[in-house]
Amino acid sequence: MSFQPVLPFGGYAGWRFLDRTLESQQAAFAKAPAMQRDADYFRANIAKATTAEALVADHRLMKVALGAFGLDDDLPNKAFIRKVLGEGTLQAEALSNRLSDKRYAAMAKAFGYDLQPPRVGQSDFADKILVAYDSRRFETAVGDQDGNMRLVLALQRDLGDVAAKTTSEATKWFTIMGTPPLRSVFEGALGLPSSFATLDIDKQLETLQERTGALFGSPDVSQFSDPAQMEKLARLFLVRAELAGGGASAVSGQSVALQLLQGTQAGGGVLSLLG
Template identity: 50%
Template sequence: MSFAPVVPFGGYAGWSFLTRTMEAQKQAFTQQASVQRDTDYFREKIGSVKTAEDLVADRRLLKVALGAFGLQGDINSRFFIQKVLSDGTLDNTDLANRLANKSYYELASAFAFDLATPSTQISTFADEIITAYRNRKFEEAVGTVSDEMRLALNARRELEKLAGKQSSDNTKWFTILGSAPLRSLFQTAFGLPKSFAAIDLDQQLGTMQSRADRYLGSREVAQFADPARVGDLIKLFLLRSQVQQVASISSGAAALTLLQNAQPKNLLSRLA
């Protein structure tokens, strides 16, 4: 029997419950037979993998490897993934460096098949990938209950990593804008419409920075190295998301009332 994460409330109350019970829920989730089979197999076999070709040839290993980076949708794109992995990341022309989705860069960098000794030969590597895989799988399961909670979990994981990277602040903001889950969370948290994505990219950057300064007290992505600041962002996102949902329900109810008042009773009886 599969375990489904428990999120009994919506909005910030639901997030508070989820964070309080996170460790217990994660443990129950990862103890499922299917998850254990995947991770046990990965731990046992990954040490025998020395090339990108070795990895993509074993579908069970590839499932965990891709799942750890949120790329499980590419499980059937073996030649593409092999190219990403075998190229590596050391040269600007390497495929992972040219793809907009930086998860491919993280995948190639983690396995390091372009180095003399790939990461698969390091004793701690299996546990690192398994931990990432379990976290991603748990987030997916949470998403089946609440997409807002999944976006919040993704932000908590990704923003801490992004904040610590040795790159310019503008580059970090462009990374956020290029990530669909992070963009969605920030746009909602900052009260920006869906049409925001259609304006000039430099304008998007400026708006994000000014809104961050207005709502969080700093325009820099480096602030998210502080878990408390990430928590403030998530709280803002969930509260605004709830407001939008209530407004949508209220608008729908108002529209229904207008429709009912405008329609002849005999038509309403046929619609009922």
């Protein structure tokens, strides 16, 4: 029987438990027989897949490749993935560069099928992909029990990298908007409605910056290089989600959560509640 993540309760308290036990839980999950079989097959065969066509033709390799970037749902979409990988990222008009979801460009860049030779033949390539695959598969298993917890795991993994980039702040925000898990956390934490994504892209950027500035003291993504700021973001997202869900764990903290939501009208006052 495979290892299942242990989540004794939900909400922010549940996240703190998961965060404290994350390393040991991930290690146990990666040792599961099915995960080991995936890893062994990928290490033994990925260097042979020297073209995008060869990778897509091997279901087991494609499973790991897509899983490493959280794109498991695209497993049946062979022609689409072959085009994404085959065109790579070097040309501005490449498909991966034109897609709003930046995970495709990250995958295409990692495999480097537009390079000669592609990166799949590098000695450390398999291990790099498998580290990402183990992490993403663990997140998926967590998400089977608690979708919000999965989003916070993705936040911890990805936001620091975006924040540390040397690109402009606007570019960082566009990356967040093009990365579904990060977008979901920010929209939830900032209390944005489901219709937000239908707004003009520049209006979305303006709103994200304004609300982030009001709640965190700065409109810049770079502030989330600070673990304390990232933790405040995760906490706000989970408290809002817990209140919206109305679960049992939300009841005892309901008054605090209501104050938190009301505090968004007064800007930085929310952060005093977040502590």
